[in-house]
Amino acid sequence: MPPSITILPLGTASAVPSLTRNHSSLAVILPSSSTLIFDVGEGTQHRIQRFPLKLNKVEKIFITHLHGDHVFGLCPLLATLMNGAGGTADPDADPRTHDADAPPTKPRIEIYGPKGLREYIRAGLTLTYTHLGDWYVVHELHFPHDAPSDPTEHCYLKEHPSGTNIPQDPQGFWRDFAAWTHPAHGNVEFTISAAEIKHSVPSVGYVLTESPRPGKIPRDYAARISKHKEALQRSGHENPMKFLGLLQAWDCPEDAALELPDGTRLTKPPRVRGRKITVLGDTCDPSPIIPLAEYSDVLVHEATNAFLPGLDPATKGTETYEAVEERTKSRGHSTPEMAGRFAHAINSRYKDDDADGPDGAAKKIMVRIGVCAMGSWMTATGSSEGLRVTCARDGVPIEVKG
Amino acid sequence: MPPSITILPLGTASAVPSLTRNHSSLAVILPSSSTLIFDVGEGTQHRIQRFPLKLNKVEKIFITHLHGDHVFGLCPLLATLMNGAGGTADPDADPRTHDADAPPTKPRIEIYGPKGLREYIRAGLTLTYTHLGDWYVVHELHFPHDAPSDPTEHCYLKEHPSGTNIPQDPQGFWRDFAAWTHPAHGNVEFTISAAEIKHSVPSVGYVLTESPRPGKIPRDYAARISKHKEALQRSGHENPMKFLGLLQAWDCPEDAALELPDGTRLTKPPRVRGRKITVLGDTCDPSPIIPLAEYSDVLVHEATNAFLPGLDPATKGTETYEAVEERTKSRGHSTPEMAGRFAHAINSRYKDDDADGPDGAAKKIMVRIGVCAMGSWMTATGSSEGLRVTCARDGVPIEVKG
Numbered sequence: 001m002p003p004s005i006t007i008l009p010l011g012t013a014s015a016v017p018s019l020t021r022n023h024s025s026l027a028v029i030l031p032s033s034s035t036l037i038f039d040v041g042e043g044t045q046h047r048i049q050r051f052p053l054k055l056n057k058v059e060k061i062f063i064t065h066l067h068g069d070h071v072f073g074l075c076p077l078l079a080t081l082m083n084g085a086g087g088t089a090d091p092d093a094d095p096r097t098h099d100a101d102a103p104p105t106k107p108r109i110e111i112y113g114p115k116g117l118r119e120y121i122r123a124g125l126t127l128t129y130t131h132l133g134d135w136y137v138v139h140e141l142h143f144p145h146d147a148p149s150d151p152t153e154h155c156y157l158k159e160h161p162s163g164t165n166i167p168q169d170p171q172g173f174w175r176d177f178a179a180w181t182h183p184a185h186g187n188v189e190f191t192i193s194a195a196e197i198k199h200s201v202p203s204v205g206y207v208l209t210e211s212p213r214p215g216k217i218p219r220d221y222a223a224r225i226s227k228h229k230e231a232l233q234r235s236g237h238e239n240p241m242k243f244l245g246l247l248q249a250w251d252c253p254e255d256a257a258l259e260l261p262d263g264t265r266l267t268k269p270p271r272v273r274g275r276k277i278t279v280l281g282d283t284c285d286p287s288p289i290i291p292l293a294e295y296s297d298v299l300v301h302e303a304t305n306a307f308l309p310g311l312d313p314a315t316k317g318t319e320t321y322e323a324v325e326e327r328t329k330s331r332g333h334s335t336p337e338m339a340g341r342f343a344h345a346i347n348s349r350y351k352d353d354d355a356d357g358p359d360g361a362a363k364k365i366m367v368r369i370g371v372c373a374m375g376s377w378m379t380a381t382g383s384s385e386g387l388r389v390t391c392a393r394d395g396v397p398i399e400v401k402g
Numbered sequence: 403m404p405p406s407i408t409i410l411p412l413g414t415a416s417a418v419p420s421l422t423r424n425h426s427s428l429a430v431i432l433p434s435s436s437t438l439i440f441d442v443g444e445g446t447q448h449r450i451q452r453f454p455l456k457l458n459k460v461e462k463i464f465i466t467h468l469h470g471d472h473v474f475g476l477c478p479l480l481a482t483l484m485n486g487a488g489g490t491a492d493p494d495a496d497p498r499t500h501d502a503d504a505p506p507t508k509p510r511i512e513i514y515g516p517k518g519l520r521e522y523i524r525a526g527l528t529l530t531y532t533h534l535g536d537w538y539v540v541h542e543l544h545f546p547h548d549a550p551s552d553p554t555e556h557c558y559l560k561e562h563p564s565g566t567n568i569p570q571d572p573q574g575f576w577r578d579f580a581a582w583t584h585p586a587h588g589n590v591e592f593t594i595s596a597a598e599i600k601h602s603v604p605s606v607g608y609v610l611t612e613s614p615r616p617g618k619i620p621r622d623y624a625a626r627i628s629k630h631k632e633a634l635q636r637s638g639h640e641n642p643m644k645f646l647g648l649l650q651a652w653d654c655p656e657d658a659a660l661e662l663p664d665g666t667r668l669t670k671p672p673r674v675r676g677r678k679i680t681v682l683g684d685t686c687d688p689s690p691i692i693p694l695a696e697y698s699d700v701l702v703h704e705a706t707n708a709f710l711p712g713l714d715p716a717t718k719g720t721e722t723y724e725a726v727e728e729r730t731k732s733r734g735h736s737t738p739e740m741a742g743r744f745a746h747a748i749n750s751r752y753k754d755d756d757a758d759g760p761d762g763a764a765k766k767i768m769v770r771i772g773v774c775a776m777g778s779w780m781t782a783t784g785s786s787e788g789l790r791v792t793c794a795r796d797g798v799p800i801e802v803k804g
Contacts, residue, residue, distance in 0.1 A: 042475065046424075067532075068481055069478075072530070089602065
């Protein structure tokens with residue numbers, strides 16, 4: 001059983017934070033403990049201090065869109081991650097400026113997001129005289145309508161010159177633009193891709209995909225090899241048990257096989273599909289990402305507004321679900337029912353509903369929001385089979401088992 | 403007795419926040435409940451939610467310098483103060499763009515600080531598509547070496563066109579650049595001035611000064627008028643008690659007097675000096691502000707590093723106070739002893755030491771920091787008479803009685 005991936009919601013509120021819910025941010029901790037952060041609302045570093053997340057493991061940051069409640073915490077987080085506070089008016093007087101005049105091969109932090117992100121970070125760091133003690137890089141995911149720009153022009157102090165603008169492919173995706181290799185054997189273990197999701201400003205969703213893993217070795221293989229051990233050794237297999245190790249190797253050839261003296265063959269078990277985690281920011285229509293997000297193990301989806309008559313005292317008597325959905329969409333957001341329908345559209349196995357209640361939201365409301373999402377799934381499938389809805393709460397981790 | 407002014411520290415940490423101390427921010431609540439905020443580190447709006455501070459009373463924001471730990475919370479606070487989240491990529495599609503095409507006479511929020519502040523806010527709001535629902539204005543305090551710029555050029559959406567660049571006067575001050583009038587009688591009750599304080603980037607300190615108040619009427623005035631009431635009425639004073647009301651009026655002439663039939667004169671008691679509160683940000687040498695800050699009732703002064711042998715386990719055996727002070731100054735900061743000496747230099751009556759301990763700082767350390775500050779005051783004066791040292795803590799208010 002491979003180790004779990006942990007999804008840790010750092011903030012699940014939208015624009016206005018409450019005492020228990022901060023602005024949007026979510027961490028994904030890979031089995032290697034490499035940590036990815038999706039969106040960085042104001043106060044994200046404060047949340048990280050309270051939660052079991054190691055700052056030195058944060059490697060990559062992904063921004064879904066540039067609304068303030070998703071990025072206002074980014075520059076301060078970079079400052080904390082890279083010893084960046086308190087520069088001087090004259091950069092030449094700061095030792096960090098000269099620490100390493102030549103950039104290292106690999107920057108400390110890699111940041112991905114829509115066009116404008118690079119300029120946002122440059123302005124935020126420059127105008128506050130923030131001199132970082134280590135290097136960062138920005139890769140922008142460009143839409144065809146984005147004006148071309150040279151990413152290496154006007155690099156800020158400690159902005160690594162390897163920054164790129166990644167074009168959308170003809171199918172509308174940014175495929176496998178970042179990858180993680182397995183720390184032991186060096187094969188690609190995870191990749192990340194992105195696609196547009198509709199919102200009031202340019203916005204992308206991210207899909208983290210684990211590579212197919214070696215299949216589980218049938219229980220009887222060891223006993224069967226053991227039974228024929230001496231005969232196998234005589235026919236040239238010095239240590240026939242080594243075959244089991246070969247089957248677990250990522251680069252084991254598909255046709256690997258061991259023929260036993262009784263004429264039967266032990267063959268390589270088929271690879272097991274890896275896990276898939278889809279993280280969406282704010283959206284009223286994520287359909288462009290469906291081809292990438294199909295069969296996700298976890299879908300993180302917002303649900304900003306919900307129709308909760310009898311439960312939400314702000315519901316007017318004449319209000320209908322349709323009116324709430326209409327209004328929610330017009331602001332670029334979703335209802336729990338929309339989130340549930342989308343989970344069905346991608347055949348997600350589990351669905352994690354990043355729902356937002358009013359300040360001091362009662363658990364009742366959260367449960368009801370979950371039921372709304374579940375209801376639209378059940379309407380589509382006729383059953384709740386295969387669906388788990390979690391209303392995310394700041395700091396409550398979700399384990400994605402291998 | 404006039405109502406208290408309340409000083410509420412919102413954040414007392416420096417660059418790296420802890421669970422109990424946030425980045426720099428401080429509120430001053432005037433008797434009229436008008437609220438001023440000095441510096442806005444990341445997460446200030448989160449602190450305000452926990453503390454008894456009314457967002458709708460926040461009128462003016464003063465920035466001491468543009469380091470990130472003093473301004474990273476400014477754009478998100480503006481968004482929350484003025485309904486600013488979630489704009490669209492096309493501003494014309496947002497109803498707030500058209501709400502009030504003509505700016506109102508007075509913007510909702512006025513912001514003051516060193517050059518660069520206007521551009522910082524513009525960049526932060528523009529690149530995050532933040533469309534505010536109300537107007538703000540930025541007034542920059544310009545040093546003579548600051549490049550001239552037109553404050554009304556390139557105004558951002560809802561940036562009020564009344565923004566100014568305020569030049570330093572020949573004495574090196576920005577005097578009385580903002581004022582508050584008394585809600586009842588309309589006379590100027592408070593003014594604010596600024597001067598440079600030395601730090602690693604351009605930095606100013608602020609001095610809030612209350613106008614002299616009418617003096618207290620001597621206890622025997624009422625009885626003496628009463629004794630001669632009829633004689634006074636005969637000589638033309640229809641209601642001689644009215645004289646007491648005149649003496650309490652802010653615009654009472656200095657030579658106001660009532661001659662009693664026994665030949666004695668009741669004269670206007672001398673005005674009482676108003677309160678004075680000096681708020682400094684980060685500094686290693688605030689001496690340019692001394693002429694403005696003299697006789698402050700409260701001085702808010704940082705003390706980033708302290709020499710605490712035997713108490714701070716990080717103290718090396720060979721360390722000396724002089725070495726700590728030297729290192730602290732080289733980074734643009736102060737020790738508690740420097741803060742205490744400065745309190746003496748301005749003859750402050752009370753001193754509020756905005757001291758910063760390490761994460762989870764024990765109360766012992768805070769007390770010792772206070773003692774360091776007190777020690778340097780006592781060395782200078784030979785007595786602790788007239789000094790009160792408070793080590794500020796987030797959310798613990800300090801009342802400045804009238």
